[in-house]
Amino acid sequence: MTKLKDIIKNIDRPLFLVTLILFILGLIMIFSASNVTSYMSGGSPYAYFLRQGLFLFGSFIFCIFLVKFNTKFYGLVSNILLVVFTVLLIGLLIYGKSTNYATSWFYIGSFGVQPSEFIKVIMIVFMARFYEDYEAKLNNWFIAIIPLLIAMIITFLIMFQPDLGTAIIFAALVGLIFLSSPVSKKIKTAIIFLMLGMIMVAALAVIFTGGSILQSRQLSRLNFTRPCDRLLGTGNQVCNGYIAINNGGLSGIGLGNSTQKYLYLPYPYTDFIFAVIVEELGLVIAIGIILAYIFVLYRILKIGKASTTSRGALICYGVAVYIFLHIAVNLMGLFGLMPMTGVPLPFMSYGGSFTLCVMVSLAFVQRVNIETKLHQKNIKKV
Numbered sequence: 001m002t003k004l005k006d007i008i009k010n011i012d013r014p015l016f017l018v019t020l021i022l023f024i025l026g027l028i029m030i031f032s033a034s035n036v037t038s039y040m041s042g043g044s045p046y047a048y049f050l051r052q053g054l055f056l057f058g059s060f061i062f063c064i065f066l067v068k069f070n071t072k073f074y075g076l077v078s079n080i081l082l083v084v085f086t087v088l089l090i091g092l093l094i095y096g097k098s099t100n101y102a103t104s105w106f107y108i109g110s111f112g113v114q115p116s117e118f119i120k121v122i123m124i125v126f127m128a129r130f131y132e133d134y135e136a137k138l139n140n141w142f143i144a145i146i147p148l149l150i151a152m153i154i155t156f157l158i159m160f161q162p163d164l165g166t167a168i169i170f171a172a173l174v175g176l177i178f179l180s181s182p183v184s185k186k187i188k189t190a191i192i193f194l195m196l197g198m199i200m201v202a203a204l205a206v207i208f209t210g211g212s213i214l215q216s217r218q219l220s221r222l223n224f225t226r227p228c229d230r231l232l233g234t235g236n237q238v239c240n241g242y243i244a245i246n247n248g249g250l251s252g253i254g255l256g257n258s259t260q261k262y263l264y265l266p267y268p269y270t271d272f273i274f275a276v277i278v279e280e281l282g283l284v285i286a287i288g289i290i291l292a293y294i295f296v297l298y299r300i301l302k303i304g305k306a307s308t309t310s311r312g313a314l315i316c317y318g319v320a321v322y323i324f325l326h327i328a329v330n331l332m333g334l335f336g337l338m339p340m341t342g343v344p345l346p347f348m349s350y351g352g353s354f355t356l357c358v359m360v361s362l363a364f365v366q367r368v369n370i371e372t373k374l375h376q377k378n379i380k381k382v
Contacts, residue, residue: 248283
């Protein structure tokens with residue numbers, strides 16, 4: 001294990017500081033966005049704020065411990081965890097508790113655990129270690145697509161919950177890590193055409209069946225292109241998000257003064273928290289947050305590029321894709337560019353499972369940076 005003083009010396013400080021600021025801002029906005037909902041449901045206005053603070057503190061302590069271990073150790077543990085969480089996904093279909101029309105959670109008292117969120121991060125490390133271990137054999141079709149076959153099983157298990165948004169993000173995450181791997185171009189090209197063909201078949205199936213293979217609540221989300229059509233009575237969630245953004249203007253109406261969080265926006269502290277941020281803090285702060293996201297992704301990719309191992313590089317690329325997909329899907333849903341899928345916004349949205357996963361993924365990146373710097377120092381000594 002690496003000593004704490006060596007960890008502090010070798011972490012990427014710009015990445016750490018910007019993510020720390022984003023987490024603190026997110027905690028403040030969770031309090032502002034959730035206090036009305038919590039109070040009106042009979043709880044304390046501080047309930048979500050205190051719980052998120054506990055999630056952040058616990059996740060941070062865990063990550064301090066986690067970052068001491070080498071990324072090789074992560075790879076070994078990921079093999080075990082992948083099996084465990086796949087079994088949990090199967091167990092959800094039998095014993096899980098339904099929340100928001102999806103059976104995605106196990107509850108321990110009042111705390112929920114979402115296996116599909118954890119399995120995204122586990123898959124990043126598993127694929128990074130797998131493609132490093134079998135780098136010399138990646139011209140073999142069967143070996144090259146083993147992670148894809150595992151991911152396909154997991155994707156279907158998530159879809160059966162049903163949680164289409166998470167399933168799409170998981171599949172996209174695995175696909176993009178696969179394209180970043182050292183697998184031969186011939187196999188990658190064939191897989192790309194196969195995936196495009198499957199997407200076309202799925203799209204045609206929806207069109208020719210008139211959407212009958214989808215649930216009514218999933219079909220209702222396809223009205224995102226007409227979010228404020230009162231005659232159809234569709235897209236009210238996105239429409240209220242537009243109203244919140246419009247209310248905010250450039251400078252916002254002031255922290256805590258959002259009107260749309262008064263039960264107009266569903267779950268304003270998770271899916272729609274960015275709308276509350278724009279309404280209260282204004283477009284200028286919102287653009288600043290987006291620029292901070294871009295900076296975080298840039299630092300992660302830079303650390304991955306500098307990594308001395310393919311394992312470290314793939315971990316960083318996977319984490320960058322994981323964070324980017326959540327940002328893109330959440331904001332595109334909010335702005336009416338795609339259907340809302342209930343995907344949380346990194347650093348900002350309330351949630352224990354997601355907060356822990358984002359922190360752990362960032363700890364992985366910091367560990368890659370630590371190993372790279374220690375390796376460089378050892379070379380200089382030699």
